[in-house]
Amino acid sequence: MTKKHKIRVKKLRFDRGQIPVYLMLLPMLALAILPIMYIVFTAFKPIGELFAYPPQFITERPTWDNFRKLFEASENTVFPLSMYLFNSIVSTVSVVFLGMFIATASAYVLSKKRFRGRDLIFKLNNLSMMFVATAVSIPRYLIVKEVGLLDSFFANIIPMLAVPVTVFLLKQFVDQLPDALIESATIDGANDYQILFKIIMPLVKSALATTAILLFQNSWNSMEASNLFISTESLKTFAFYMNSLSVSGNGVAGVGMSAAAALLMFMPNVILFVIMQSRVMSTMAHSGIK
């Protein structure tokens, strides 16, 4: 309580000093927000405004035309937009839930269990935080082929599940939980699975929220599987479809459609982040464990 009070006093004292801070933030804010606004405005532009010269930034008569065209254009083909969306939703939900479990379970073991090789695993994990999958796309392709995931829907899910950053973040949080907490649960007869689900997971909620966001972004935005591992069109994801749409470039009308698709693509990201972000902040503020 006293700590909070002090921070507040500090902030109040420098209140006037905040104006230059806003001014310094302004260029980066503009750079961040303008392209996003461009997508939003363009997605709702009627065809006439898309053709306007000189190009206009702001939409005067917003319509749903681009979204309708986006869905209609794909309805005429064998592979409707809804199919790609469905694939993306199923694989992303799977990646988020399985990935959260896998990361928390290993973070718990790496943090609270003593066994040979533990430090080596954690060291390797930390080194791999800087792993960039695209750097080794060829061996990854060969491995996916060897384990029989080539041209399978699971190629969208399984290679995405082990994410070293999530293990690192969660371990940082589990480290802060006192060993006595787990010892007393063990004495009460709880096994590791019960400890993981009933004690660890509720206590590392904020790190879990962050993990969920990271896994969601990884999976939802990923084109690796659709580009390299999967050749059957009906197993590919929305990110892939969206990308092929903007690459094929259907002239000015295509600009509206691909903006609409981009909006569909990144809105779930933004919404999820905004929801989770408030949870992360409130968990941080009220977290009693230090």
Place this chain on the structure above:
Amino acid sequence: MSAVNTLNKRRFENPFIKYSHIVLIAPFLVLFLVFIILPIIFAIGLSFTDFNAVETPSIVFFDNYIRIFSQDSIFMQKILPNTVLYAVIVGPGGYILAFAMAWLLSLLSKVPRTILAVTLYIPSMTAGVTVSTVWAVLFSGDRTGYLNSILLRLGLIQTPITWLQNADTLMPIMILVALWSSLGIGFLSMLSGILNVNPELYEAARLDGVKNRVQEAIYVTVPSIRPQMLFGAGMAIVNTFNSAGLGVQLSGSNPTPNYAGSLIVNHVDDFGFIRYEMGYAAALSVVLLVIIYGASQLAYKMFGDD
């Protein structure tokens, strides 16, 4: 009661309970080894072979590496300098930008800080998807492109510039786009680190003669958030090399015009998936991995504990 418990435990010896730590870490360990460690080992192994993806690889020892550094003039003259230039500006540049933004935000009160942090974070999660939609239109080469139409109207140029096909402008645009999307999870980590610095440290520093906010940042904030600084550095490295496909995405071709925007990642794809010279592509991958590893070691040296 406890005697009964131990007795029961001994009698059942359910392996799932007894070896629970192995069961719990196994999924991660298997996936981690198969999809992260094994590809790296594979890349190293393949780099010593000649492999066209159909016939059995034949061992050529260091030929691929010798070829990279002595015969591949495109690699030495374009790809490597491009990669170094891009990595040096986007890596440390994006990192400093992320810290600066986090630090500025920490000076604001809670509500505006949260709103602005979310706003700044948004580009990092939309990056790959929006590249082609937004930036390609903004820098479109005909007169309807945003930048061209503005410059034409202002009379600064007479004919539209083909920004993304031009060897002089492609790289600066790639760097701009990469910096645009560089405020990711590392930025959030540094922000929360800064917010949790004990305010008493600032008071103490003031008594010790720290005069202004910038000195405060250098002498108090940065040393106090070393763990977050290290995490942020790691994420900056990932962001840098993950976004390395930008040149191809923006210009729409691999190789990029006159190789102006081609980085090692694109060169790997060029040889691996277009020319099917898998062994050579693997050697290029290894060179890239060494660069990434070197960068991460540098980060550990600067902010690590030991």
